[in-house]
Amino acid sequence: MNDELLQIRKKLAKKLKKDRFEHTIGVMYTAASLAMCYGEDVEKALTAGLLHDCAKYCSSEEQIILCQKHGVELTGSELEMPALIHAKLGAYFACHKYKIRDQAILDAIRYHTTGRPEMTMLEKIIYIADYIEPNRKLIPGLQEIRSLVFQDIDQAVYLSARRTVRYLKDGGRAVDPMTVTTCEYYEKQIQRGDKS
Ligand code: DGI
Ligand code: FE
Ligand code: FE
16 A cells, blocks of 8 residues: 555544444455456555545534535535435545545545446445445345456446345435435446346
8 A cells, every 4th residue: 555545544543433444444455356356446446445434533413514614515415314425525525634636536435325327437346345345244135246246346336226225215214316316327227238
């Protein structure tokens, strides 16, 4: 790992709770493995993985205040579901506190929670690495996604998005429109793949 990443890692070790930091390191190395598999830039994957949850040390209230302070615009849905905000604020922190200026990395952080249609390979890698990293609790279907992702990342993105939507609905929680759009987009993508 280069010096810049080591410095960021040290800062995050102090800021994040132990479990969150362990998760972060899991995402970082899982993202690196996926980058190797799919010919993506390994260093970008490490950087985005390391920083994806960097805003999580703040409470929801603090996150909202910081977004207002720094002009990070929030949608009505994000204000209703503050668990989503750390992705946008994380991209802002990555840029302004950790001096990451590569837009591709910032977008991978920005979209790691909801995904979005037409994700770049780096965005898909971070989205999925967050879901499958080794410290994640073994929920039904996770093993399948963990092995599938090294064969077909779009299908793995679809299955993860579908599980997220189901899990939220089963828990009676609101689902962000972007989460739904991501799920629908990747469902169509894999249907298209099946026909060709
Ligand atoms: O930050 P992590 O815990 O590693 O994982 P994450 O960024 O994927 O998700 C953070 C939380 O946000 C998690 O509890 C699930 C929740 N979440 C994801 N998509 C949605 C959502 N919550 C709501 N209400 N709606 C969503 O669409
Ligand atoms: Fe997150
Ligand atoms: Fe995460």
